[in-house]
Amino acid sequence: MSLKARAREKVERAGISNYSFDQDVLVMCGNRYTVESCDCGEPDCDGVRLLKDAPVAGRVLQ
Numbered sequence: 001m002s003l004k005a006r007a008r009e010k011v012e013r014a015g016i017s018n019y020s021f022d023q024d025v026l027v028m029c030g031n032r033y034t035v036e037s038c039d040c041g042e043p044d045c046d047g048v049r050l051l052k053d054a055p056v057a058g059r060v061l062q
Contacts, residue, residue, distance in 0.1 A: 006048045007035045026050060 001009075007026055011019050019028040026033040031052055038049035 003035055003037055003048065006046060007050065010046055010048050010050075025053065 004021060004024060008021075011026070011028065016028060019026060021027065022032070024035060026035055033050040033052055036049045036051060038045055038047055
């Protein structure tokens with residue numbers, strides 16, 4: 001199963017239906033999350049880690 005499919009399954013298991021993907025970035029509730037694999041070894045780990053992206057307005061432009 002692909003990482004994107006595992007992330008989709010994780011979100012749907014949480015009962016969230018308002019989400020989409022912008023290429024490989026998960027967009028959920030107005031926030032963007034980078035999807036990464038997780039190998040923490042915890043027994044209940046589903047192998048997916050979601051990292052919240054910094055907002056575009058919060059980034060420093062030079």
